[in-house]
């Protein structure tokens with residue numbers, strides 16, 4: 474079959490827009506802006522080695538981590554693309570201390586959407602040529618369109634997300650997203666610069682055999698997590714499971730959704746809330762996971778129902794094949 478027979482992401486977005494009776498096309502335009510920005514970031518990621526843009530820029534972001542040059546670039550590209558097109562009224566980025574009110578043109582403040590974004594997740598992997606990703610989360614604002622956007626527009630529970638997704642800049646580049654009606658994946662044909670629907674209706678397999686966790690931190694994990702790791706390693710029935718950890722959330726999640734598995738970033742004795750951010754990383758992944766038949770909790774509570782209190786809040790994260798997440802929850806309960 475030639476590429477001409479496959480549906481492009483652009484066509485898919487328009488088709489889906491027609492499913493919503495009163496759609497104004499705003500969400501479609503917003504997704505198109507993300508699609509464009511992702512191609513621009515992809516170009517930068519691909520040429521990182523030759524363009525000598527790998528390296529640390531010398532500044533630190535709000536979490537006190539060193540930013541890589543590509544983080545800064547990706548952040549700028551997404552913010553520019555989203556604000557210049559007036560498709561959102563506000564943007565919060567993992568790389569910025571505070572949210573941005575979009576005021577680029579006369580229509581920006583009329584938009585009903587805000588975006589939260591991790592422009593380049595897993596950026597410590599860039600200088601060793603390992604996959605990185607972009608994660609995005611979209612909400613309808615709760616304040617009146619036309620008024621300045623407020624912190625309450627961003628501090629919403631994950632269940633309120635209008636859409637969420639990620640881009641994985643991997644051996645091929647893919648965009649995977651949901652608008653709350655299943656998960657679909659699109660692969661970029663780099664020669665044409667076009668995304669094609671390659672993974673319709675993505676679902677976690679019911680049985681998973683992969684566990685993904687940074688076991689180097691074992692000594693610092695809660696006892697429930699330690700017990701679960703031992704359970705994964707036991708020789709019984711279909712165990713031991715396989716351990717796979719890229720250290721790039723998007724890639725680890727993507728593999729586990731396709732093959733069946735669990736990703737865990739738990740609390741540790743030093744970081745009681747773990748490492749990952751509720752708003753930029755956990756909520757969008759949780760919506761995708763649930764839409765793909767998986768499960769996502771902090772070990773006890775559904776991630777999507779956690780009431781956020783601050784933009785850069787962190788939360789322990791257990792995400793993947795439902796049956797595996799429920800098993801680790803059983804272990805966690807024992808030490809509650």
Ligand code: AHM
Nearest residue numbers: 593594595596597687720721722723
């Ligand atoms: P980042 O947002 O600073 O890139 O950190 C998030 C990344 C995730 O992609 C990944 O799963 C995790 O951090 C890995 O952390 P660790 O190296 O502690 O295992």
Ligand code: MG
Nearest residue numbers: 591594595754
């Ligand atoms: Mg991140």
